[in-house]
Amino acid sequence: MRSALIVYGGWAGHDPEECAAIYRRWLHEDGFSVRMATETSAFADPSIHDLSLIIPIFSMGTIQKDEVENLTRAVQNGVGLAGHHGGMSDAFRDAVDYQFMVGGQWVQHPGNIVDYTVDITKPDDPIMAGLKSFPYTSEQYYMHVDPSNEVLATTTFTGDTAPWIEGVVMPVVWKRRHGQGRVFHSTLGHQAKEFEVPEMATILRRGLNWAAREELPA
Numbered sequence: 001m002r003s004a005l006i007v008y009g010g011w012a013g014h015d016p017e018e019c020a021a022i023y024r025r026w027l028h029e030d031g032f033s034v035r036m037a038t039e040t041s042a043f044a045d046p047s048i049h050d051l052s053l054i055i056p057i058f059s060m061g062t063i064q065k066d067e068v069e070n071l072t073r074a075v076q077n078g079v080g081l082a083g084h085h086g087g088m089s090d091a092f093r094d095a096v097d098y099q100f101m102v103g104g105q106w107v108q109h110p111g112n113i114v115d116y117t118v119d120i121t122k123p124d125d126p127i128m129a130g131l132k133s134f135p136y137t138s139e140q141y142y143m144h145v146d147p148s149n150e151v152l153a154t155t156t157f158t159g160d161t162a163p164w165i166e167g168v169v170m171p172v173v174w175k176r177r178h179g180q181g182r183v184f185h186s187t188l189g190h191q192a193k194e195f196e197v198p199e200m201a202t203i204l205r206r207g208l209n210w211a212a213r214e215e216l217p218a
Helices: 016-029 040-043 046-050 066-075 085-089 095-104 192-196 198-211
Strands: 002-010 032-036 053-059 081-086 104-108 114-119 134-139 143-147 148-154 169-177 183-185
Touching: 002 016, 002 040, 016 032, 016 053, 016 192, 016 198, 032 183, 040 066, 040 104, 046 053, 046 066, 053 066, 053 085, 066 095, 066 183, 081 198, 085 104, 095 183, 134 169, 143 169, 143 183, 169 198, 183 198, 192 198
Parallel strands: 002 032, 002 053, 053 081, 081 183
Antiparallel strands: 104 143, 114 134, 114 148, 148 169, 169 183
16 A cells, blocks of 8 residues: 655644645555654654655745655655645755655735736646646746756746736746756645635645655565
8 A cells, every 4th residue: 555644734824734634634544554744853754765756745844954865865766756836946945955756836915815817838737648738726836946847737927016026937837857866846825715726726736646655566
């Protein structure tokens, strides 16, 4: 059986507990055993190297040196990493090794909650199969991103709030490798209610399963 760890906490405005519960339900339905933790000390546990998947939901939190070192080493050795929005790409702002692994870092959401379009850029990828570009209402994340990411969806900024970024095309969903591990991220999902958007939920759930390492042999 594949195994997953969800570590949640940080800024409460991103509904970490509610999102963790949704992830746990999905993973159970998809055949995972799931462990939950509310402290970043879970990342320092040597046992995480035996997991299939780790999901951080820890917006604006902090992480200790030994925790981030063990986490990044586990992913480099094959454990998958996946997650959404600020719970993953605005966690641990002072941990550059963590950001290097994720492949991006939030820097702004001009206009706060706005209407925008998510454009599917790789419709032939299994994560995006059958999906078309769709409207979305949430924070439109402006990111600093790694050019090595394999981008699956983007959004284009209008410049209504910040005219100098008009026409900027920004990654919304990507996947990447970090060592032997698979990393998946979606910037969608400011609050738990956004998991009710079918396209958002489908992309995220497929991404989790893509990132997860297969069960280790006994």
